[in-house]
Amino acid sequence: MKWLGMFFLMAVAVATSPATAVEVSMFxxxxxxxxxxxxxxxxxxxxxxxxxxxGATIRQIIVPDRDGKxxxxxxxxxxxxxxxxxxxxxxGNATGxxxxxxxxxxxxxxxxxxxxxxxxxxxHLHGGVERSLDKxxxxxxPIETKAGEGVAFRYVSPDGxxxxxxxxxISIRYVLLNDKxxxxxxxxxxxxxxxxxxxxxxxxxNLGGEGSATVIDHExxxxxxxxxxxxxxxxxxxxxxxxxxxxxxxxxxxRIGDRIEKLTDTAALGYDHNFVLNNxxxxxxxxxxxxxxxxxxxLEVHTTEPGIQFYSGNFLMGQKGKxxxxxxHRSACCLEDxxxxxxxxxxxxxxxxxxxxxxxxxTAVYSFRTE
Numbered sequence: 001m002k003w004l005g006m007f008f009l010m011a012v013a014v015a016t017s018p019a020t021a022v023e024v025s026m027f028x029x030x031x032x033x034x035x036x037x038x039x040x041x042x043x044x045x046x047x048x049x050x051x052x053x054x055g056a057t058i059r060q061i062i063v064p065d066r067d068g069k070x071x072x073x074x075x076x077x078x079x080x081x082x083x084x085x086x087x088x089x090x091x092g093n094a095t096g097x098x099x100x101x102x103x104x105x106x107x108x109x110x111x112x113x114x115x116x117x118x119x120x121x122x123x124h125l126h127g128g129v130e131r132s133l134d135k136x137x138x139x140x141x142p143i144e145t146k147a148g149e150g151v152a153f154r155y156v157s158p159d160g161x162x163x164x165x166x167x168x169x170i171s172i173r174y175v176l177l178n179d180k181x182x183x184x185x186x187x188x189x190x191x192x193x194x195x196x197x198x199x200x201x202x203x204x205x206n207l208g209g210e211g212s213a214t215v216i217d218h219e220x221x222x223x224x225x226x227x228x229x230x231x232x233x234x235x236x237x238x239x240x241x242x243x244x245x246x247x248x249x250x251x252x253x254x255r256i257g258d259r260i261e262k263l264t265d266t267a268a269l270g271y272d273h274n275f276v277l278n279n280x281x282x283x284x285x286x287x288x289x290x291x292x293x294x295x296x297x298x299l300e301v302h303t304t305e306p307g308i309q310f311y312s313g314n315f316l317m318g319q320k321g322k323x324x325x326x327x328x329h330r331s332a333c334c335l336e337d338x339x340x341x342x343x344x345x346x347x348x349x350x351x352x353x354x355x356x357x358x359x360x361x362x363t364a365v366y367s368f369r370t371e
Contacts, residue, residue: 220333256333
């Protein structure tokens with residue numbers, strides 16, 4: 001009877017365990033010998049999200065199409081070496097301390113000038129070269145919330161890392177919701193010195209499935225009447241201009257390829273622009289809707305941020321990703337919710353300066369559905 005009772009309790013425990021329990025496994029080691037773990041989240045609606053601790057990275061997002069067929073819709077790699085290689089163009093990574101560009105890698109704060117790495121000549125891009133947030137291994141642990149299972153990532157960036165002032169403590173919580181095919185990302189940060197902070201996720205999407213030939217047949221709608229024009233090095237001029245009458249007008253759902261060739265001969269080589277979102281309240285609101293007419297998959301991006309960078313994969317070069325699939329030119333796109341590029345050098349832009357005693361907070365949601 002004792003063994004029967006134990007068997008019964010074990011059976012109940014298995015039967016009542018949540019369907020979204022986090023699966024944890026070793027993903028590999030970095031070239032410096034650090035362990036990288038993978039965390040897999042699942043819900044009952046057919047969505048799977050895989051995360052790895054190097055770069056607090058989204059490695060997979062698997063969602064159904066209108067017929068229920070599953071596909072992975074983000075670029076990535078099958079091993080740590082792929083993420084450490086030249087073919088990794090920030091695929092799914094947490095990006096910062098300051099995402100996007102800082103002009104000539106310089107800014108002045110509280111009377112002191114800071115110099116950063118020039119890794120997108122002549123500018124600084126996505127937080128640096130060796131210890132930017134996409135390249136470090138984060139502490140991670142599975143979490144359980146009322147909304148769903150998730151992973152909490154934490155990283156402490158020391159004062160002076162990649163040239164930035166202040167010890168910056170960062171946390172990102174990814175939660176896959178039980179009742180909807182939504183991935184919610186909650187960012188927090190604190191500092192002991194004034195410092196610029198602008199964090200985002202850099203996933204590349206193709207809703208037809210990663211490795212599909214092109215993304216230019218996708219349709220995009222952006223909740224933005226304005227954008228920030230740039231110079232020939234993709235640094236904002238400081239102007240905030242109307243999208244009306246330009247190839248950047250996505251106020252109505254528009255095929256990405258309809259006007260992209262008008263931008264091919266510009267410095268952006270296609271779309272690589274920051275859009276000023278209509279919602280500037282800091283409350284969570286719809287920013288972008290991406291559709292693949294062929295599969296019926298739809299992605300909605302909600303954010304508390306004032307801007308979103310739409311990038312059409314202009315520098316993808318056919319590198320091999322998961323399962324040996326090739327990521328061809330313009331075969332995926334990014335929708336990076338953010339503060340505006342080079343905000344630290346533009347007083348008229350929403351501030352990215354975090355002060356001691358303040359808390360940086362940001363929420364973003366990737367929502368998937370079909371039609």
